[in-house]
Each structure stands twice: as structure tokens, then as C-alpha cells.
Amino acid sequence: MDTSTAKAKIFDSIRQSLRASEPFDVVHAEHHTQEDFGAIKPFIFENKVQTFCENLTAIGANCKIFSNLKHARNEVENLIVEKSAKTIAISDSDSVTRIASTINADFIQKASAEELFDCEIGITSAQFGVAETGTLVIESDKEFNRLTSLIPPVHICILEASKLRNNLGEVLAELSKNLSKSVTFITGQSRTSDIELTLALGVHGPKELFVFIVENE
Amino acid sequence: MNHVTAETFDQNAKAALQDSQLKGALNNLTNTFGERRKIAIQSVNNWEGLREKASKIKAETLKNLDKYLEKFTENAEKAGAKIHWAIDGKEANEIILGLIKERNAKNVVKSKSMVSEETHLNAALEKAGIFPVETDLGEWIIQLAEETPSHIVVPAIHKTKKQIADLFVEKVGILPTDDVDKLTQTARNFLREKFQTSEVGISGVNFGIAETGTILILENEGNIRLTTGLPKTHIALMGIEKLLPQLSDLDIFLKLLPRSGTGQRLTTYQSLITGTKRDSEAEGPEELHIVLLDNGRSKMLSHPVTRQSLACIRCGACLNSCPVYQQIGGHAYGSVYPGPIGAVITPQLNGIEKNKQLPFASSLCGACREVCPVKIDIPELLLHLRAKVAEEKPKFLESFAFKLYSKAWAGNKSYELGTKTARFMQKLVAKGEKIGKQTSLMGKLAPPLGNWTEFRDAPTIAEKSFRDIWKEKKVKSKG
Numbered sequence A: 001m002d003t004s005t006a007k008a009k010i011f012d013s014i015r016q017s018l019r020a021s022e023p024f025d026v027v028h029a030e031h032h033t034q035e036d037f038g039a040i041k042p043f044i045f046e047n048k049v050q051t052f053c054e055n056l057t058a059i060g061a062n063c064k065i066f067s068n069l070k071h072a073r074n075e076v077e078n079l080i081v082e083k084s085a086k087t088i089a090i091s092d093s094d095s096v097t098r099i100a101s102t103i104n105a106d107f108i109q110k111a112s113a114e115e116l117f118d119c120e121i122g123i124t125s126a127q128f129g130v131a132e133t134g135t136l137v138i139e140s141d142k143e144f145n146r147l148t149s150l151i152p153p154v155h156i157c158i159l160e161a162s163k164l165r166n167n168l169g170e171v172l173a174e175l176s177k178n179l180s181k182s183v184t185f186i187t188g189q190s191r192t193s194d195i196e197l198t199l200a201l202g203v204h205g206p207k208e209l210f211v212f213i214v215e216n217e
Numbered sequence B: 001m002n003h004v005t006a007e008t009f010d011q012n013a014k015a016a017l018q019d020s021q022l023k024g025a026l027n028n029l030t031n032t033f034g035e036r037r038k039i040a041i042q043s044v045n046n047w048e049g050l051r052e053k054a055s056k057i058k059a060e061t062l063k064n065l066d067k068y069l070e071k072f073t074e075n076a077e078k079a080g081a082k083i084h085w086a087i088d089g090k091e092a093n094e095i096i097l098g099l100i101k102e103r104n105a106k107n108v109v110k111s112k113s114m115v116s117e118e119t120h121l122n123a124a125l126e127k128a129g130i131f132p133v134e135t136d137l138g139e140w141i142i143q144l145a146e147e148t149p150s151h152i153v154v155p156a157i158h159k160t161k162k163q164i165a166d167l168f169v170e171k172v173g174i175l176p177t178d179d180v181d182k183l184t185q186t187a188r189n190f191l192r193e194k195f196q197t198s199e200v201g202i203s204g205v206n207f208g209i210a211e212t213g214t215i216l217i218l219e220n221e222g223n224i225r226l227t228t229g230l231p232k233t234h235i236a237l238m239g240i241e242k243l244l245p246q247l248s249d250l251d252i253f254l255k256l257l258p259r260s261g262t263g264q265r266l267t268t269y270q271s272l273i274t275g276t277k278r279d280s281e282a283e284g285p286e287e288l289h290i291v292l293l294d295n296g297r298s299k300m301l302s303h304p305v306t307r308q309s310l311a312c313i314r315c316g317a318c319l320n321s322c323p324v325y326q327q328i329g330g331h332a333y334g335s336v337y338p339g340p341i342g343a344v345i346t347p348q349l350n351g352i353e354k355n356k357q358l359p360f361a362s363s364l365c366g367a368c369r370e371v372c373p374v375k376i377d378i379p380e381l382l383l384h385l386r387a388k389v390a391e392e393k394p395k396f397l398e399s400f401a402f403k404l405y406s407k408a409w410a411g412n413k414s415y416e417l418g419t420k421t422a423r424f425m426q427k428l429v430a431k432g433e434k435i436g437k438q439t440s441l442m443g444k445l446a447p448p449l450g451n452w453t454e455f456r457d458a459p460t461i462a463e464k465s466f467r468d469i470w471k472e473k474k475v476k477s478k479g
Ligand code: SF4
Pocket: B260, B311, B312, B313, B314, B315, B316, B317, B318, B319, B341, B368, B371, B372, B373, B374, B375, B376
């Protein structure tokens, strides 16, 4: 197919239509005056850690706050034991690597897709947390975490408190400076209500999400 | 399956009204989503301000669509994506089939895409021996049942748990169950294998960002992340109208879309994809192909009323709020896009002639306009299209009122007359507390509706527009 002619034809049609619309646009605008509803004030929170936790917990995920990485590490170890996880996928972030190096378990760093399907837990960090919605933001150029956070049935995220922002607007502004090939926003665990609108968790992604916020790195 | 088309809307609606199981499902859907939406919109500052801003952004983008498309494609190509252009659905399907064949791919996974329903992509691929597997739970159910979606957000809403369980027993060989979790896990297990073996993943697109060449896809399940993350080749099919100027605009649209659609503050996953991976070690596909589809969209730009249709972000709120949809569900429309938005875009996409009844599948109550996050004036659009129908086929009242309306548009200065006519028509339709055949002229105005109101009275409709109420409120609070 000659896609270059298709392109030319589509642009021609767009421009022709826009020109044809001009006389009507004036009349339409006259009768559809736009209203001013005032400024849209973004949310700013006094305690981002608290707000993040509340919002994430409200949609059924787990969120815990730890004063330092060592305490978070202990909780990770507990979870591995509790889930009797045999294979654990980990991202290549600093905090995750440090935690894994002190726990005696079978960790796979930068697991292949095939390996990931056999892992019971995936551990990653995140580049941002959004307090307003309880959202994790992961960037493919910063961390090898896109599928690690998705394929295993349990996702643990180690999030430094300094990565928390108030709202999505702040994150988008920072992201646009250097956009990764892939950026993913994660708010809670995988879910569906496609069957009679009944909520079911873990349809394609993790059934459980644990976010451990570390206050002092 | 019965062959349901928009041409037989009349009969379809009648049949749907007698389906009590469907009625139950629709009640559940419209109540649940309606309530959730109401709660969710309270969790933002200035909902009305957000809607106004979104509608302005969309209007500006559409008025300069050629420039934004140039920018978008230039930036996407710079980031490594390959751009394809398709004038109609057939061309889009041929491009996609060509890409699959060139790669010698046998297995294809697909995530939910209304545009691919519009082009009938699956049928086209199947004809060529490629059987794409739908991976969204609702879409997969529909595919197994060999049906079509009845809602743009929850495609299998017309099916009961029992029917779905029976379907899985028959087609996937599970043991009978009535446990939704078990049914969901069936999909997970079955589809995981498909993800692992597929060479090509096909997705839709929710937004394209001109400034960066990024495509954004929203979802709750995670199947889109798998479809766009595991196979070597990702093909994204998008309508040319899906653009937003800049990344920061997402702040507004990501507040509006999930709240309007499912009543969530944010959908579980947003994937923002910009081109292809930069080093071979990284995760993700090697190739990204973006297929841009016109299929009648560029023509809709030729009038400010029809152009609004292109602002739609497919949230589904107008379906949930519509007293007609609430009664008859999605299939009766006989078109890919059901509900109020379907009633206005289908005739524009597929021609008025075949879809004459659709612009009349509304009581013009204005509920859709009140909930629409991008403030599309659907009643205005319906009238505009009715006028077109009347032009073709003059008929008693229709030709009188609608010709008045179209005349008003022909001489622009008398546009006011057109809007007056619109208000007049609305009065005819919305008379009294209940709308029924006896209490209004609707039966004469809109034949299919005349029929469905025979069965029951429709709920009270918003007589005052939100805009009016808002204005009154503002005046009051000022005074
Ligand atoms: S017309 Fe408005 S309410 Fe309806 S689906 Fe589109 S954006 Fe949503």
C-alpha cells in the first residue's frame, strides 16, 4: 500500500474541512460563550507520606512506612517466608539490590520474561510516588522494572519518601524533561469488574501490591 | 447470533426491552457507574473548570489537527516509531496484516481497542488465517462467545456470570463454577501462555501527545502492559483525533477520564510509550508501528457541531447516563459505538443512509451533555444529524422542525433560530414529569422511541441544563 498518498489525502481532507468550517465557526463561537470557572488549584499535602498511604490503602493495596531500609528489609524477608516464595525477581535499583544482598533466597536480577512467569514475587523501587492518588511511577530508562512489577502475583515496591510528589502535574513536569521509552503509572493491583461488575483482583498483573516507604535512606 | 444492524434499530430496541436479564444487568451498570462517578468527581478541585479546560484544549487541537498530527508523527518517528496512514478501515487492516505477514508471525495478542472493532480488524485477520487473541477479560469473553461488545468500557456487561461460566466450561474446559475469582483466574492462566508465545501485540491508543510523540494507554487489568511489553512487535491503531498538544495536558485528562468512566481516581495502569527501546538490553518490543486511521474523521472537521464528536475520549459516561441506553443496552444500536455517542458518530462514520434511525434514538434530555467530561453537546449534534436525515427524507413534523433547524444553519446569522428550534424540540419531547407516548409528541418525532415508551415510562429527565442550574446558583450566591 502506498501509505504516502494516504497521508497526503488525509491531510488534504483535514485542511479542506477546516477551511469549510470557518464561516460556521464564527457563528458557533458567538452562541457558545465559554465560561470561566476559575483556577484549577492543584492539591498540596502537608504529609505526603500519610496521604499516599491512605489513598493506596483505600483501593485495597498494602502500604507501610519504615524509618530506614533495614526495617523495610526485615519486612521483605517476612513476606518471602510468609508466601514461601522460591524464586523472586528483582529490579536493578540500588535499594532493591541492597535488600536482596542481605536476604538468603533465590533472587533473579533482570529476569527474562520466561523466568518471570515462574517467579512468585517481584521487587522493584519506583522513580516517583504520587500522594494524591497513591500512584507509583516507573521509568524504563531508570530501572529494569517494567515486567518485574507486572508478571509475578506479588509486587513489592521499595519507595524512598523523597520520591513522593503531591500530584500528577508535578510528576508530568519532571518527566517531560527526559522522557523514557516507557513510563508506567501503577495505582493499586491489577483488577477487573468485567463479570457482572464484581471486583476481581490479579487478573493479568499482581493480585497483591505492597509498598514500603522508607523515610530515611 | 442474530444479525443486528442500525437499520433495524426499531426492532432491536423492542426485543431488548423484553429481555429482563439484560434489564437487570443494565440497571446494575448504570446505577453502579453513575453513583461511583458522582462520588469520584468530588475528589477534585473544580470539576466544572476541568471540563471547560478539557473542552477548550480539544477544540483547539481539532482546529489545528493538521499541525498537531505533523508534530506528533515527527516526534514519534524521531523516537523510533514507524508511522502508517490509513484512509479507511480496510486500509488499516491491510497495513496491519502486512506487518504481521512480513514478520512471519503466527501468534497475535490484542488488547481492547474500539477502533479495531470499528475497522473489523479481527475478521480481516481471520480471513487471512491469523487468529488474534483478545486479552482484556471482557473482550476475551465476547470473542469466545462470538459476539460484539455492548459497552465501550465493560464490553461483556450483557452477559451473566452463569453464561460466562458455561462458556468457559464449553470453550476452555474448566469445571463448572460460579466464583468470579475462579473465572478471572481461568483467563489469567489461559492468556499467559498466549502472551509468551506471541510475536505481535496489537493495542489501541487513548491519547497521543504531539509534543513528545508519546502514546498513552489506560487499563485496569495489566493485559495492555503485557500486550505492549512482551511481543517483539507492537502495533498501535489510533484514530487521527486522539491527540493532545502536550504531556502536561494529561494532568487534566487523567483526572476526567477514569472518574467519568469507572468512577476511579485513576485507572490502575497507564502506559506512556515513546518510540522504541534505546538499547537492546532494555525491556520491551523492538518495533513500534503506529497506524493512524481517518475513516471519515477528517470530514467531521468541516462543521463546528460535527467536529465536537472528535473530542470524545470514550469514557462511556454518556451511555451510563442515557435513559435510552439504560433501557435497551448496547446491541440494539446495531453499531460498534453504542449509546448517545454511538448515535452521533455512527451515522457520520458509516453514512446517514444506513443509520437513519440512530439520531432519533434519544429523547434529547441532555443527561449525556451534563456528564460528558469534554462537554460535547450531544443533543445539538443529534439535531444536526436529524436535520440531515430530514433533508433526505421529508416527513411530517421532522421535515418541519428539522428543516427549520438546517435552514437556520444555512444562513448563519439566523443561527439563534436554530438553537431556539432545538429548545422547542426539547420541550416537545420532555413534557411533564414522565415521558411517555401519551404525554409527549415523541412518538411522532422519533419512531423507535415511540415504541419503547409503550413498554414503560422513562425516568424523569433533566429539564434544566447543568449550565442553567450552575448559572442560577452563581447568581444566587453572588446576590
Ligand atoms: S461523548 Fe463524552 S461522555 Fe460520551 S463517551 Fe465520549 S467523552 Fe465520554
